[in-house]
Amino acid sequence: MLKLRVTWPNAGHALLPEAGADVRLEAGGAPLPLASMSPGVREFDIPDGTARVVLKATFTASFGAVGRVGAMSHPVLQVEQPYDVAAGGTMLEAASLPAYVKSHPLVDTKVMANVNGAALTQIRTEFVNITPFWMAYAASASEYVAEHQPGDPELIALGYTGGKPLIWFATVPAACAAPPAPGVGCLVFFRPQSYAYARVDEAHHEMFGLNRYLLKPVDDPHADVWRRDVFRPDPSDGNRPYVWLRAGFEDALSRSQKPVVILHPWPSGSDFGGATGASLPALAGGALRLLWAEQRLGKNRGAIQLGRLGIAGYSAGGLSMWAALAGNRQRVSEVYAFDARGTPSSAGAAIQWFNSRSDTVLRMTGGYQLAANEGIRISIEKLAGGPASRVTATPPDKKAYEAGSNPLWDHVISAYPQLRERADCWHQFAVFGGYVAVPGPFALTFLQQFLQDSLF
Known part of the structure; x- marks a missing residue:
C-alpha cells in the first residue's frame, strides 16, 4: 500500500x-x-x-x-x-x-x-494572501480602493509566515501576465521608518503611507492637500505647506510597460527583518511563486522564477537598501537610490558592485545627497574612461532646482516659491518628481524613466 x-x-x-x-x-x-x-x-x-x-x-x-x-x-x-x-x-x-x-x-x-x-x-x-484582512484593518484603504482604476497594476498583500517582516505588498502590472521570459523581474522598495506592528490582526495606521507611494497625484485644485500635485496649505497643520506628495509608482510601472513586480516589505518601525540580508532573493522568489500559483502573473506559462533583481530605497529606507546590496552583491542587478541615506558611506561599495559586472544599473536622485550621488557617478566614469549610460545622478547639482530649469519643480512650488532653495523639499521631490517634464498627474517621474531605461 x-x-x-x-x-x-x-x-x-x-x-x-x-x-x-x-x-x-x-x-x-x-x-x-x-x-x-x-x-x-x-x-x-x-x-x-x-x-x-x-x-x-x-x-x-x-x-x-x-x-x-x-x-x-x-x-x-x-x-x-x-x-x-x-x-x-x-x-x-x-x-x-x-x-x-x-x-x-x-x-x-x-x-x-x-x-x-x-x-x-x-x-x-511561506507566503500567503492576506489582502482581505489588510483592506479591512488598514486605515485609508477605502481611499486606495476608490482611486485604483481598472487596468492599474494589481496590489496584493502578502503574509510571510517565516519571520519578519510579516507583511509584504506586491504591485503586479499587466505586463507580467505574459512575461517574455520565465525569469520575472522584481524591484524591492525600502521605504523610510513605518509604525510598529506585531500582527496582521491589528489596526494598521498607514495605508496612507502606502498610498503615498502607489497612487498618482491629481491636478484638481479642490482636491485634498495630500492628493494634489503641488505643495498646498495644510489646514490640519496650521496651514503650513503640505509637501509629501504622491509618487505614482503604480502609474510609472504601468506606463513603463516593463514586466516587473514591485515588492514592498512592510517594516515594523525600521526593522525589515530578513529583507535586508542574504535571504532576500529567496524571499522575493517565494513571493513570485505565490503570485504565479494564484495566476496573477505568468498566466498559463511554465517555469516562472525570479529573474533580474533590483532594489530601491528612499530617504532613511536607503540604509536598508544599502544593507540589502551588501548582502546580495552577486544577485542584485539594479539599484535606484532616491535621495537615499547612507549613500556617502556606501559609495565605495556601490562603485565596486557597479564595476563587478557588465549588467549593473545604478540610478540616483538627490536633494540631500546631490554631492554624494554625483561623486559616485564621476568616479565610475573615470574608471570607465568616459560616460557610462548605466549610471545617472539626477539632478547633478542644486542648479537643477533654479527657476526655469525644471517645469515640474516650478509647478510643485508655485504656491510656495520661497521653498525653492529648501533641501528638505528637494528631498521630497527626489521620490515623487521627475526629469524636465510637463507638469500634471502623468508627468514623467524618475521611477518611470528608470524602469524604461532598465535592463528588466
Missing part, C-alpha cells in the same frame, strides 16, 4: 492555524481517510488499485474583532494537485496542470523508496 505524507512549514503560525488547515486526499471524488495527523502533518494510505488521487488543501486564517471590524475568516492559500499512481502502485507522479505547464508551483513531491512505498509532499506556505 502506498503512503502519502503531506507537510507544510510554519504550521501553527497565526496565519496557518491548525484548526484552519483543511488538507485532504481524494480518490474518485471521495476523501480517503486520514492514517494519522499532527500539527503540520497529514498522512494518508492509498488503497491498492487506485489509479489517481487529488491532493486538496485550503488554509484559512481566523481573527476576532479588531476595533470596529468584526471577526473575520478568509482562506489565505488554496492548492489542488492531481497524482497518477504509477509503478505498480509504488509511486506517485504529479500531473501537469495547464495553468503552470507543470505541477502546482506550491507543491513539492518526493518519492521515497521503502518496503511499503511512500511519497512526501510539502506545500509551500
Whole structure:
C-alpha cells in the first residue's frame, strides 16, 4: 500500500492555524481517510488499485474583532494537485496542470523508496494572501480602493509566515501576465521608518503611507492637500505647506510597460527583518511563486522564477537598501537610490558592485545627497574612461532646482516659491518628481524613466 505524507512549514503560525488547515486526499471524488495527523502533518494510505488521487488543501486564517471590524475568516492559500499512481502502485507522479505547464508551483513531491512505498509532499506556505484582512484593518484603504482604476497594476498583500517582516505588498502590472521570459523581474522598495506592528490582526495606521507611494497625484485644485500635485496649505497643520506628495509608482510601472513586480516589505518601525540580508532573493522568489500559483502573473506559462533583481530605497529606507546590496552583491542587478541615506558611506561599495559586472544599473536622485550621488557617478566614469549610460545622478547639482530649469519643480512650488532653495523639499521631490517634464498627474517621474531605461 502506498503512503502519502503531506507537510507544510510554519504550521501553527497565526496565519496557518491548525484548526484552519483543511488538507485532504481524494480518490474518485471521495476523501480517503486520514492514517494519522499532527500539527503540520497529514498522512494518508492509498488503497491498492487506485489509479489517481487529488491532493486538496485550503488554509484559512481566523481573527476576532479588531476595533470596529468584526471577526473575520478568509482562506489565505488554496492548492489542488492531481497524482497518477504509477509503478505498480509504488509511486506517485504529479500531473501537469495547464495553468503552470507543470505541477502546482506550491507543491513539492518526493518519492521515497521503502518496503511499503511512500511519497512526501510539502506545500509551500511561506507566503500567503492576506489582502482581505489588510483592506479591512488598514486605515485609508477605502481611499486606495476608490482611486485604483481598472487596468492599474494589481496590489496584493502578502503574509510571510517565516519571520519578519510579516507583511509584504506586491504591485503586479499587466505586463507580467505574459512575461517574455520565465525569469520575472522584481524591484524591492525600502521605504523610510513605518509604525510598529506585531500582527496582521491589528489596526494598521498607514495605508496612507502606502498610498503615498502607489497612487498618482491629481491636478484638481479642490482636491485634498495630500492628493494634489503641488505643495498646498495644510489646514490640519496650521496651514503650513503640505509637501509629501504622491509618487505614482503604480502609474510609472504601468506606463513603463516593463514586466516587473514591485515588492514592498512592510517594516515594523525600521526593522525589515530578513529583507535586508542574504535571504532576500529567496524571499522575493517565494513571493513570485505565490503570485504565479494564484495566476496573477505568468498566466498559463511554465517555469516562472525570479529573474533580474533590483532594489530601491528612499530617504532613511536607503540604509536598508544599502544593507540589502551588501548582502546580495552577486544577485542584485539594479539599484535606484532616491535621495537615499547612507549613500556617502556606501559609495565605495556601490562603485565596486557597479564595476563587478557588465549588467549593473545604478540610478540616483538627490536633494540631500546631490554631492554624494554625483561623486559616485564621476568616479565610475573615470574608471570607465568616459560616460557610462548605466549610471545617472539626477539632478547633478542644486542648479537643477533654479527657476526655469525644471517645469515640474516650478509647478510643485508655485504656491510656495520661497521653498525653492529648501533641501528638505528637494528631498521630497527626489521620490515623487521627475526629469524636465510637463507638469500634471502623468508627468514623467524618475521611477518611470528608470524602469524604461532598465535592463528588466
